[in-house]
Amino acid sequence: MAQKTIDTYDASQIQILKGLEAVRRRPAMYIGDVSIRGLHHLVNEVVDNSIDEALAGYCNSIEVIINKDSSVTVKDNGRGIPVDIHPDQQRSALEIVMTVLHAGGKFDKKAYKVSGGLHGVGVSVVNALSEWLVAEVSRDGKVYRQEYERGIPVTSIKTVGRRKTTGTKITFLPDGEIFKKRNFSFHIISERLRELAFLNSELKIAIQEEKSGKQETFRYRGGLLEFIQYLDQGRNPVIRKPVYFSAERDRVPVEVAFSYNDSYTENIYSYVNNIHTIEGGSHLVGFKTALTRSLNQFAIKNKLLKGKDPNIIGEDVREGLTAVISCKVADPQFEGQTKTKLGNSEVKGIVEGIVNEKLSLYLEKNTSIGRKIIEKCKSSAKSREAARKAKELTRRKSALENDTLPGKLADCSIQNKENTEIFLVEGDSAGGSAKQGRNRRFQAILPLRGKILNVERRSVEKMLSNEEIRTIVSALGTGIGRSDFDIEKVRYNKIIIMTDADVDGAHIRTLLLTFFFRHMRTLIEQGHLYIAQPPLYRIWAGNSEHYVYDEEEREKVYKSLTASAKNKVNVQRYKGLGEMNPEQLWRTTMDPDGRTLLRVTIEEAFEADHTFSTLMGDNVEPRRKFIEENAKYVRNLDV
Numbered sequence: 001m002a003q004k005t006i007d008t009y010d011a012s013q014i015q016i017l018k019g020l021e022a023v024r025r026r027p028a029m030y031i032g033d034v035s036i037r038g039l040h041h042l043v044n045e046v047v048d049n050s051i052d053e054a055l056a057g058y059c060n061s062i063e064v065i066i067n068k069d070s071s072v073t074v075k076d077n078g079r080g081i082p083v084d085i086h087p088d089q090q091r092s093a094l095e096i097v098m099t100v101l102h103a104g105g106k107f108d109k110k111a112y113k114v115s116g117g118l119h120g121v122g123v124s125v126v127n128a129l130s131e132w133l134v135a136e137v138s139r140d141g142k143v144y145r146q147e148y149e150r151g152i153p154v155t156s157i158k159t160v161g162r163r164k165t166t167g168t169k170i171t172f173l174p175d176g177e178i179f180k181k182r183n184f185s186f187h188i189i190s191e192r193l194r195e196l197a198f199l200n201s202e203l204k205i206a207i208q209e210e211k212s213g214k215q216e217t218f219r220y221r222g223g224l225l226e227f228i229q230y231l232d233q234g235r236n237p238v239i240r241k242p243v244y245f246s247a248e249r250d251r252v253p254v255e256v257a258f259s260y261n262d263s264y265t266e267n268i269y270s271y272v273n274n275i276h277t278i279e280g281g282s283h284l285v286g287f288k289t290a291l292t293r294s295l296n297q298f299a300i301k302n303k304l305l306k307g308k309d310p311n312i313i314g315e316d317v318r319e320g321l322t323a324v325i326s327c328k329v330a331d332p333q334f335e336g337q338t339k340t341k342l343g344n345s346e347v348k349g350i351v352e353g354i355v356n357e358k359l360s361l362y363l364e365k366n367t368s369i370g371r372k373i374i375e376k377c378k379s380s381a382k383s384r385e386a387a388r389k390a391k392e393l394t395r396r397k398s399a400l401e402n403d404t405l406p407g408k409l410a411d412c413s414i415q416n417k418e419n420t421e422i423f424l425v426e427g428d429s430a431g432g433s434a435k436q437g438r439n440r441r442f443q444a445i446l447p448l449r450g451k452i453l454n455v456e457r458r459s460v461e462k463m464l465s466n467e468e469i470r471t472i473v474s475a476l477g478t479g480i481g482r483s484d485f486d487i488e489k490v491r492y493n494k495i496i497i498m499t500d501a502d503v504d505g506a507h508i509r510t511l512l513l514t515f516f517f518r519h520m521r522t523l524i525e526q527g528h529l530y531i532a533q534p535p536l537y538r539i540w541a542g543n544s545e546h547y548v549y550d551e552e553e554r555e556k557v558y559k560s561l562t563a564s565a566k567n568k569v570n571v572q573r574y575k576g577l578g579e580m581n582p583e584q585l586w587r588t589t590m591d592p593d594g595r596t597l598l599r600v601t602i603e604e605a606f607e608a609d610h611t612f613s614t615l616m617g618d619n620v621e622p623r624r625k626f627i628e629e630n631a632k633y634v635r636n637l638d639v
């Protein structure tokens with residue numbers, strides 16, 4: 001018998017090593033990629049485990065620390081991961097959670113889970129991809145500690161102290177063999193933590209960065225209500241206070257908050273178990289249906305719609321709407337390209353029912369707010385009707401014009417769109433270099449001039465009166481607007497944004513990302529949108545020449561050249577694309593064999609959209625504050 005258990009133990013040991021090896025061999029399969037994005041995924045994964053403990057009702061405080069040595073600590077005051085020996089496995093739950101892929105769920109049957117949802121890979125993946133990881137658990141009056149290297153335990157669980165409180169503390173250093181860059185961004189981590197704090201009003205989340213001394217604590221007792229105020233800080237509100245309600249049906253808790261502002265854009269953020277469902281799904285459909293229905297009912301009941309008024313349709317109800325809907329689902333099914341679309345069909349009816357009931361009640365009690373909203377919807381309906389009539393007229397007139405390509409576009413010569421690219425280039429001079437440097441067979445260039453436009457405040461019709469936007473739309477060939485956009489018509493496979501590596505460049509990039517996010521989202525969802533990475537420096541000595549893309553690399557290259565070269569080492573900083581000659585631009589930034597392209601994810605576009613709203617809304621104060629606070633970080637802000 002004893003013999004047998006040892007065999008099983010050895011067998012499972014081999015299984016574990018195989019699992020860790022698989023993660024290390026193909027990390028992208030588990031965390032998306034090994035860029036800055038994948039690096040931050042690691043922190044999310046660990047934080048998600050603490051969030052699960054909070055959702056279960058056992059944790060109300062989470063702390064993240066970016067340590068001096070670039071490791072990250074995530075601390076919570078939950079129950080602590082159990083450390084007792086699991087009878088079948090002859091290992092502690094802690095060791096199993098930390099080393100076995102997808103082991104998380106075995107030990108805690110929790111009602112709602114973040115981990116296992118979107119990120120879903122479990123903290124063992126973080127462990128496998130870390131040079132080292134230390135887990136400390138406070139439980140039963142003691143502090144337990146176990147250390148790992150590249151996922152493998154290098155100590156047993158040791159008692160290292162006594163403590164009355166409970167909790168889990170995980171510190172890890174991502175593996176330099178896997179991640180080229182290991183610097184965590186305070187900003188990127190903060191944005192997710194802030195979002196989590198809005199979504200969980202009971203929760204206090206703190207972050208600090210040891211090196212800079214920066215720190216922030218997020219605690220929003222107002223929950224979604226404060227979330228809406230935060231999202232709309234750059235806009236002018238139409239109603240005084242956001243509408244808020246929550247209820248639970250069939251063990252699905254639902255929370256909704258929304259407000260109206262005087263812009264033309266629709267901003268709905270939907271969440272399931274704290275995961276941002278960018279592609280929406282059944283809960284969002286339920287919300288939209290109920291919103292349209294309740295507002296129409298209110299309007300009719302209060303005789304606010306007269307015979308000559310056009311009907312209020314969904315589109316009208318969502319113009320200038322900022323809304324957050326958050327629900328918890330025990331067994332969420334995530335679908336779609338980015339696995340962020342809720343598939344559970346029963347949730348539609350649940351959300352719809354709750355919103356119908358609660359919103360009707362709210363409107364009955366707050367008729368003056370209801371009247372303001374209906375007024376706004378009616379004016380949206382009127383402009384929609386007017387725009388439709390105007391379009392019908394111009395469509396006949398301009399059928400021919402629409403077929404001609406813009407004069408500024410230097411198109412490529414091949415027609416097969418599978419292999420073509422278009423560069424949207426900031427400025428005429430850089431545009432000139434790009435035109436000369438490109439491979440004209442498959443690369444098209446469209447130079448854009450200066451500030452493009454404020455996409456925030458304008459309806460599609462007004463936006464199209466802007467020349468730069470018209471040029472982009474007509475070069476891409478897709479059309480624009482809810483009824484006219486057709487991705488099948490896109491004329492290029494890759495759409496590449498190429499801007500200067502300075503604040504203005506970042507600004508224009510944010511603008512373009514926001515434009516694509518709002519009006520051509522499927523282009524992003526289907527992976528057609530990219531950002532070019534021009535070098536920041538050229539460093540040369542004698543006939544050795546290097547192009548480098550960040551400060552860290554610059555120091556490295558500079559040191560190695562100074563050590564080896566007999567000649568003087570020269571450094572040239574590129575302030576703009578225009579400083580490169582066509583040949584250099586081709587070699588460093590455009591040549592598919594030498595360049596790095598960043599594919600824009602929907603998450604990043606969402607971030608840009610959000611940054612943009614804060615930056616460029618109507619209100620000057622939040623914009624000024626934002627620029628002051630973030631001027632230094634603008635480079636990693638937008639990419």
Ligand code: 0RA
Pocket residue numbers: 049050053076078079080081082107108168
């Ligand atoms: C398994 C079981 C229990 C808690 C946890 C895991 C847990 C995991 C993590 C990860 C980060 N923080 C965490 N906090 C708790 C339940 C243990 C019990 O029943 O006491």
